[in-house]
Amino acid sequence: MKKNVKTVTCAALSLMMANTCMTTLYAKDGDDTQTTKDETVYAMLHPDGSVDEEIVSSWLHNDHGIKNIKESLDLKDVKNVKSDDQPSVKGNTYTWNVDGNDVYYEGKTTKQLPVKVNVTYKLNGQAIDGKDLIGKSGPLEIHITMKNTQTRQVNINGKTTNIHPLYIGAGVIDLSTDHFSNVTCENGKILNEGNNQMVGIVALPGLEDTLKSSGINDTKGLKIQDEYVIKCETKDFEMGPIMIALTPEVPLDKLKDINSLDELLDGIDQLSEASVKLANGTSQLAEGTATLNSKVKEMVNSIPALSTGVNDLKSGTTKLTKGSKELSANLKNLSNGLSLAKDGTKKLTTATKDLPTLVTSISELNDGMQTLSTGLREGNTKIQAVDLKKMQTLVDDLAAYPTQLTELANSALKLNTAIQGINTIVNGDTLKAASAQATAKTTAAKTTACTLYAQNADPTKSNMTQEQINALKAICTDTTYAEGYASGVQNALYGDAAGHNVSNLSAAAALGSAKLSEKAPELNAAATQLNGAVSLVKTTLTDLGTLQDSMKDAAEGAATLAAGTSQLKTATANLGELKTGIKTLNTNMVSASSGASQLYNGSKTLVNGLTTANAGVTKLQNGSTALSKGAKQLHAATTTLAEKTGELNKGMQTFKMDGIDKMKHEVNVSMSDLNQLLSIKNEIVKEAENEHTFAGAPTKSTAKVKFIYKTEELKHEKKVETEKKATKEESKDNFFDKITNFFAKLL
DSSP: OHHHHHHHHHHHHHHHTSTTTTOOOOOOTTOTTOOEEEEEEEEEEOTTSOEEEEEEEEEEEOTTOOOSEEEEOOOEEEEESSSSOOOEEETTEEEEOOSSSEEEEEEEOOOOOSEEEEEEEEETTEEEOHHHHTTOOEEEEEEEEEEEOOOEEEEETTEEEEEOOOOEEEEEEEEETTTEEEEEETTOEEEEETTEEEEEEEEOTTHHHHHHHTTOOOOGGGTOOSEEEEEEEESSOOBOOEEEEEEOOOOHHHHHTOOOHHHHHHHHHHHHHHHHHHHHHHHHHHHHHHHHHHHHHHHHHHHHHHHHHHHHHHHHHHHHHHHHHHHHHHHHHHHHHHHHHHHHHHHHHHHTTOHHHHHHTHHHHHHHHHHHHHHHHHHHHHHHHSOHHHHHHHHHHHHHHHHHHHHHHHHHHHHHHHHHHHHHHHHSHHHHHHHHHHHHHHHHHHHHHHHHHHHHOSGGGOSSOHHHHHHHHHHHHOTTTTHHHHHHHHIIIIIOTTSOSHHHHHHHHHHHHHHHHHTHHHHHHHHHHHHHHHHHHHHHHHHHHHHHHHHHHHHHHHHHHHHHHHHHTTOOTTHHHHHHHHHHHHHHHHHHHHHHHHHHHHHHHHHHHHHHHHHHHHHHHHHHHHHHHHHHHHHHHHHHHHHHHHHHHHHHHHIIIIIIIHHHHHHOOOHHHHHHHHHHHHHHHHHHTSOOOSSOOBTTOEEEEEEEEEEOOBOOHHHHHHHHHHHHTOOHHHHHHHHHHHHHHHO
16 A cells, blocks of 8 residues: 555656646647646745735647637636737636637636645744744744645445545755754655755645545554654754645556555465465474484483493393302312212222121221211311302392393394384485475575565665565575575485484484394393303202202211211121111212212303303493494484574574564555555546646636645845745746755655
8 A cells, every 4th residue: 555655646746847847738639629728826825824825827728729718717817928918808707819829827816725734833842933933943843734625525335435636745845954953854855955955745635534534544654644744953043935836637547557455465465374384384394303303312311321231231240250150160179079078988888888897997997987077077168168148149130131131132123123213204205305395485485585675675665664674685685594594404414424414323323223233132042041041050059058958967977977986996786877877878979979060060051151141241332332422423413403493493483473474464454444445546536537727727628737835934034025025026937946856856
């Protein structure tokens, strides 16, 4: 809407400021006999805008000559200003007959002007008459109001609307720098030339009232107003005339073409919808990368616990291997001792076969028994020294490791599966398409911003504020605003040649986890072996406990037997019982020797199994270290990716809210207001299509009119006396040229 109003205004001003000053008019096409008339109404005003004098200057033209041309005029004192030919007058009817094709005349009138001008002044915030201002100093306000006095009421969409004939006005106020400073005027233009500074205003008197009466109250944004306020500092106040030019001659083709305001709104809506989709896409991408980063972080955080468990397992298997070797060495000594004891009992059994000779050999038996008792006592001391509780604790600790090894193998397989899944996501078509789509939409959004900036770069031809234009320019020229974020995402995902991107690092992690999972069968095999060894050790410990009891009993029995053999020399009545005891002892010693031999062989198997398990845990320890390093690199890459996509999302949200949404809010017009505006435009066009005349025109003529307003100068009395006559008689062409020159320089 603002853009269209500006278009009409500028077009009208261009017509007003043409070199011919709108004095060259043409007959209608196809009718060479048509008379044309051009009127210029000069209104001399008092300082407050009230009318002092109205002079109408007219020009009649006909290609076939001015012959018997009649017109009704609301004028007095009519006189031909170019020749002595005068009209014949009957009442208010004037008949012209002159030589040539043109006649120029002027007259005076008291007819009400179509636009009333009112000027008020405030000095230091207090109202003051213009003439009383002369010579004063201080903060000054000049209020200039233009009121359209012609009104026609029509019903537009159920609302009674005041339709005023459309007049476009241009005003110029000359404020010398000798008397005025810090000059401002809202919706006005200020032009400085040396010691002179001129304030220019453009008005559409009555249009603000038309819009408000139709229910469109928000006219401030359209820069349509009937009152203009000039604020400044004055020193020894003096001011020349305020000059205003008005014309109802507007380019109707421009007004008729204003039928597609919704195209602008549709374009803004499409841009807004695109920015919403783009913002949603970057938001989803940011959420996805944040989730990926979170999951990778969880994996990184879990790896230290895995490494700690592997290190603890390594420490335990090392201790078990060392303890099993010590146990095997002790069991070897026990087996050798029991083998010797078995040989002794065997000999003792042989000796007791021949009781007659036994008596004679009792001394030897007693010596053997003493030796046996000593050997059993020493063997019992050694075997009792074996700490079964400590061994049981080691076995209990060892029993948990097969399960841990199995779980570790399963974890390696699961970790490999998870990393393969991450690798599939990162290198899959979905994430690549989302990243490419984000890049494409970011580029499209930038292209749209560049297009809008190119269309609105000139603030005088734009419906946008300078802040919005600067925002579009920043988006269009700053590659980091949108493209930088998109390329950052692409680099983080796939484009880093050094390999520090998600695609390469996830592939590296997948390779590391695959190698780790290859060790799972070895871990399971080691777990199986370790489990068998644990079972064997448990059985051995049980047998060892039984052996300790047997050795204790054997040692005690040998001691008793040794005491008996000492008495055997003197008492042989119990030789039969002695033979039976020796036989039982021999049987027990055979069993004990066999058990000790089996226990020793089992301990060797345990040592071999624990050694293999310890080597496997060492490989597992190396694998967990490599996995930790790769996972940290992967987390660093996904962190960068999450940050870049977060920045991209934040930038797109800012672009949407501060750029597109704000721009849409500024230019959006409701459909009801749009319908009202178009209907008002149609009524204004009807009014503008009427023939325009002020004092009157020939019946079939084409009439044009323009109005020139000029207030009285406010200067010191001596200057007024010397310049008053010149002001009254100032050349009309120079008077209009002053306005023309100002807008020529300004536009």
